[in-house]
Amino acid sequence: MNFTNFGRYVLLLKSVFRKPEKLKIYLKEIAKQMDYVGVGSVGLIAIISTFIGAVMTLQIAFQLVSDFIPKTIIGSVNRDSSILELSPTISAIVLAGKIGSAISSEIGSMRVTEQIDALEIMGINAPGYLILPKIISGITMVPMLVIISMFLSITGGYIGGSISGAVTPAEYLQGITTDFNPYTIVVALVKAFVFGFIITSVPAYEGFYVRGGALEVSQASTRAVVISCISILVCDYLVTQLLL
Amino acid sequence: MIEVKDIYKSFSGNDVLQGISGKFEEGVTNLIIGGSGSGKTTLLKCMVGLHQPDSGSVLYDGRDFTPMTYEQRIDVRKEIGMLFQGSALFDSMTVEDNIMFPLNMFTEQTRKEKLERVNFCLERVNLVGKNALFPAELSGGMKKRVGIARAISMNPKYLFCDEPNSGLDPKTSIVIDELIQELTEEFKTTTIVVTHDMNSVMGIGDYILFLHEGKKFWEGSNKEIAHTDIKELNDFVFASRFMKAAKDKF
Numbered sequence: 001m002n003f004t005n006f007g008r009y010v011l012l013l014k015s016v017f018r019k020p021e022k023l024k025i026y027l028k029e030i031a032k033q034m035d036y037v038g039v040g041s042v043g044l045i046a047i048i049s050t051f052i053g054a055v056m057t058l059q060i061a062f063q064l065v066s067d068f069i070p071k072t073i074i075g076s077v078n079r080d081s082s083i084l085e086l087s088p089t090i091s092a093i094v095l096a097g098k099i100g101s102a103i104s105s106e107i108g109s110m111r112v113t114e115q116i117d118a119l120e121i122m123g124i125n126a127p128g129y130l131i132l133p134k135i136i137s138g139i140t141m142v143p144m145l146v147i148i149s150m151f152l153s154i155t156g157g158y159i160g161g162s163i164s165g166a167v168t169p170a171e172y173l174q175g176i177t178t179d180f181n182p183y184t185i186v187v188a189l190v191k192a193f194v195f196g197f198i199i200t201s202v203p204a205y206e207g208f209y210v211r212g213g214a215l216e217v218s219q220a221s222t223r224a225v226v227i228s229c230i231s232i233l234v235c236d237y238l239v240t241q242l243l244l
Numbered sequence: 245m246i247e248v249k250d251i252y253k254s255f256s257g258n259d260v261l262q263g264i265s266g267k268f269e270e271g272v273t274n275l276i277i278g279g280s281g282s283g284k285t286t287l288l289k290c291m292v293g294l295h296q297p298d299s300g301s302v303l304y305d306g307r308d309f310t311p312m313t314y315e316q317r318i319d320v321r322k323e324i325g326m327l328f329q330g331s332a333l334f335d336s337m338t339v340e341d342n343i344m345f346p347l348n349m350f351t352e353q354t355r356k357e358k359l360e361r362v363n364f365c366l367e368r369v370n371l372v373g374k375n376a377l378f379p380a381e382l383s384g385g386m387k388k389r390v391g392i393a394r395a396i397s398m399n400p401k402y403l404f405c406d407e408p409n410s411g412l413d414p415k416t417s418i419v420i421d422e423l424i425q426e427l428t429e430e431f432k433t434t435t436i437v438v439t440h441d442m443n444s445v446m447g448i449g450d451y452i453l454f455l456h457e458g459k460k461f462w463e464g465s466n467k468e469i470a471h472t473d474i475k476e477l478n479d480f481v482f483a484s485r486f487m488k489a490a491k492d493k494f
Contacts, residue, residue: 018314021349114332121292121404122346123321125314 009205015127016135016201029133037099037134037200038141044098045091045145046152052086053078053153054160061166074167075157075175082153083184084244089236091149092195095142096228100203103134104224107207108217116208131204135197142196143189150188187243194235202228245269246402246434251290251300253283260286261297262458270401270434273425273448277440278455279480284438285329287455288406291436292324293317304402322350325395325433327405327424331387333379333394339366340375343394350398365393369423385416389423396427403433409441417441421448442481445469454480 020026060074107130110116119126154176161167167175203224210220246268253261260283268274276284289295291302293309302309304320312320333342343362347353353361366372369389379387388408395403405424409417425448428435437444445452449466456476464472469481470491482488 025348109335113335114328114330115334117294118326118328118332118334120294121321121324121326122349122398123318123324124349 005205008209009201012127012131012205012208013201015125016131018125018128020128020132021124026129026133029129030136033133033137034141036102037095037137038144041095041098041141041145042148044094045149048090048094049082049087049149049152050156050159052090053082053156053158056081056086056153057157057161057172058164058166061161061164071167071171072175072178074161075172076178077175078157079154079176079180080184082157083150083188084240085236087149087153088146088188088191088195089232091146092142092192092199092232093229095145095195096199096203096232097225099138100199100225100228101221102203103200104203104207104210104221105217107131107204108210108220109207111208111210112213112217127208131201131208134200134204138196138200139193140196142199143192146188146192150185187239190243191236191239194239195232198228198231198235202231245305246291246436247303248287248291249301249303251287251302252298253286253290253295254298260458261290264300264453264455264458264460266453266460266463268434268436269451271429271432272435272450273428274434274436274451274453275445275449276436276438276453276455277445277449277480279440282455283458284440284455285406288404288436288438292326292404293321322398323401325398325400325403327388327391327395327403327408329407329410331379331391333387333390335379337378338375339371339377339379339382339390339393342379342390343397346394346398361397362393365397368396368427369393384411385413385420388412388416388420392420392423392427396431399431400433403428403435405435405437405439407439407441408437409439409444414443417443418447424448440480442487445481456480 056078057074060077064071064074110130116126116130119129158169158172161172162169206220206224206227210216247266249265251261251264264287276287278284286295290297297310300310307320309317309320334345337345340362343365344358347358347361351358362375363372366374369392371386371389371393374386379390382390408420408424412420421444424435424437427433437448439445446466449469452464452466452469453460454462454477462472462474462477469477472478482491
């Protein structure tokens with residue numbers, strides 16, 4: 001994003017947060033988007049998180065070659081990695097691909113078929129009506145998905161470790177309960193909140209200002225995913241630097 | 245009545261509109277005509293606020309629309325209905341939901357009242373019983389008629405139609421033209437139609453504004469258009485051999 005685009009993005013966000021014309025309709029739209037963003041992504045996040053947790057356990061076990069390090073450390077490392085980094089960041093990148101491209105395509109198609117102009121002519125704040133429900137669903141549902149992801153990633157580590165014999169269930173459970181710092185959950189949820197905002201607002205911006213036809217809509221969709229992923233990684237670093 | 249005064253608009257140094265003025269009366273069908281790239285759609289977009297003119301003003305019954313804030317414009321926009329070139333129906337909504345959408349947003353009517361209004365609008369455009377269909381299930385002409393039904397659902401004072409005949413066969417075009425004219429006379433709306441369809445010009449052009457290369461070249465009615473000696477207008481209106489022959493005969 002160059003500075004012109006960033007300026008337009010900020011101005012679009014200003015329009016997004018204007019007072020809704022009718023709260024009831026916006027609430028209905030928010031519920032619909034929450035269902036799509038949240039409930040519709042649970043399965044995907046569950047599969048990815050469980051396998052990442054299992055693989056993490058195996059890799060940590062593989063790298064622990066010293067007999068002086070207790071095996072309980074596998075559980076601790078998996079727990080902290082899952083909570084602080086893997087669950088928020090991997091979930092956000094996967095959701096950027098799934099939800100981000102859908103948001104960009106939906107709004108972009110509406111733009112090229114004059115549906116957004118139709119909303120404006122009716123006196124409806126198109127950015128507010130189209131984007132606000134998506135942002136609210138993103139900043140509420142992504143943290144919830146990340147919580148599910150954390151739980152399943154740690155559980156996946158337990159299953160993977162037990163099946164492979166890399167770590168015993170007792171050692172793993174001892175590891176995940178030793179020296180747990182609840183603050184890591186706060187950091188993860190702050191990240192999830194920021195990522196939820198990026199995943200919904202950046203693709204919405206790309207779709208809202210698309211010009212042309214079907215080809216440009218698909219290009220905007222690709223651009224939305226790429227920019228979202230880069231923004232997620234940059235913000236991941238910044239939030240980690242600020243909070244840890 | 246809508247009045248445009250000295251509208252200028254350019255895009256990246258390209259002057260698209262150069263000092264356009266005109267008065268569009270209520271209860272009559274006003275046409276903006278011109279060839280491709282003449283600036284007619286840009287003028288329409290300046291009038292409804294989708295483009296901000298570089299200078300000049302647009303007056304809705306004396307209310308200057310151009311300097312208004314976003315909030316002030318909403319009040320005017322609630323009085324505007326617009327039919328888009330591609331109909332611009334919300335494709336994830338049924339016909340009924342499309343027409344009901346502005347009512348849901350801006351009225352406190354009960355569901356029953358809104359449904360009555362939707363059915364009245366559908367009856368007016370001869371689409372009774374099509375409530376549950378989605379836009380993808382409609383023909384081009386039906387989409388236009390649903391677009392008109394949505395445009396009139398809020399009982400607008402001003403009706404804008406951007407190329408209502410594009411992509412339609414001649415018979416359906418005439419049906420749409422007649423519908424626009426009937427609604428204009430019935431509801432006393434100020435109707436502005438952007439078109440380059442000669443059947444529309446001859447059939448419903450109570451007041452015609454002819455644009456050429458971003459300038460106003462001529463204004464008058466469909467009865468006067470055949471008798472002008474403006475070369476650019478004659479080249480546009482009587483472009484085909486058939487029309488030329490018809491003019492010579494006339």
